[in-house]
Amino acid sequence: MSESERLRLAVIIGSTRSGRFGPTVAGWFAAKARRRADLEVDLIDLAEAGLPQNLTDQDEPVPPQVRALAPRLTAADAFAVVTPEYNRSFPAPLKTAIDWYYEEWQAKPVTFVAYGRESGGLHAIGQLREIFTELNAVAIRDAICLPRYWDLFAADGSWPKPTADCNAAAATALDRLSWWAHALRDARARRPYGT
Numbered sequence: 795m796s797e798s799e800r801l802r803l804a805v806i807i808g809s810t811r812s813g814r815f816g817p818t819v820a821g822w823f824a825a826k827a828r829r830r831a832d833l834e835v836d837l838i839d840l841a842e843a844g845l846p847q848n849l850t851d852q853d854e855p856v857p858p859q860v861r862a863l864a865p866r867l868t869a870a871d872a873f874a875v876v877t878p879e880y881n882r883s884f885p886a887p888l889k890t891a892i893d894w895y896y897e898e899w900q901a902k903p904v905t906f907v908a909y910g911r912e913s914g915g916l917h918a919i920g921q922l923r924e925i926f927t928e929l930n931a932v933a934i935r936d937a938i939c940l941p942r943y944w945d946l947f948a949a950d951g952s953w954p955k956p957t958a959d960c961n962a963a964a965a966t967a968l969d970r971l972s973w974w975a976h977a978l979r980d981a982r983a984r985r986p987y988g989t
């Protein structure tokens with residue numbers, strides 16, 4: 795597959811908390827994606843992006859951190875949002891990051907990799923689906939939930955165990971995300987979204 799045919803997948807680390815587990819989850823998923831010949835992965839860490847907490851008004855200049863991240867989101871053909879569950883939802887900095895952008899999300903597929911206690915981030919995913927639908931993105935059916943993710947540590951300290959169900963779930967989600975990303979990239983090339 796040629797360089798230009800490869801899909802660009804942005805994997806977004808939605809947790810910015812100190813001591814967070816998010817980078818471990820995102821690193822695992824990004825590594826799985828990088829093993830595929832059809833995907834080129836950009837790992838975006840919201841803790842590093844440092845987006846301002848307060849949105850600006852339309853006539854104000856766009857903050858430099860927001861401008862800096864925009865081309866990476868624009869370049870993406872697909873997104874994987876890696877999120878923990880906090881109080882039956884997802885972290886506030888992730889919502890702010892989503893709200894800073896608009897066209898960057900639209901007519902592109904999104905999957906979710908969520909983790910937490912017993913619910914495995916299911917509530918966070920449900921809410922993110924609604925938000926990305928509002929942004930004209932396509933939240934695909936296949937997502938990954940990791941309930942009690944700490945039970946998935948292998949004896950040698952690696953994570954997740956090679957036998958964990960999430961390995962197969964990640965492969966399926968990537969297959970389907972890739973299908974949607976190809977379909978929507980072709981469609982965007984034929985006709986810009988919203989015209």
Ligand SMILES: Cc1cc2nc3c(=O)[nH]c(=O)nc-3n(C[C@H](O)[C@H](O)[C@H](O)COP(=O)(O)O)c2cc1C
Pocket residue numbers: 809810811813814815816817878879880881882883909910911912913914915
């Ligand atoms: C403020 C807060 C609220 C939480 N609420 C939930 C919850 O509602 N459901 C759940 O399954 N886990 C909940 N947890 C557990 C987190 O999902 C778990 O601590 C996870 O490691 C947090 O992700 P992070 O380490 O990447 O920040 C909560 C954790 C925090 C810090």
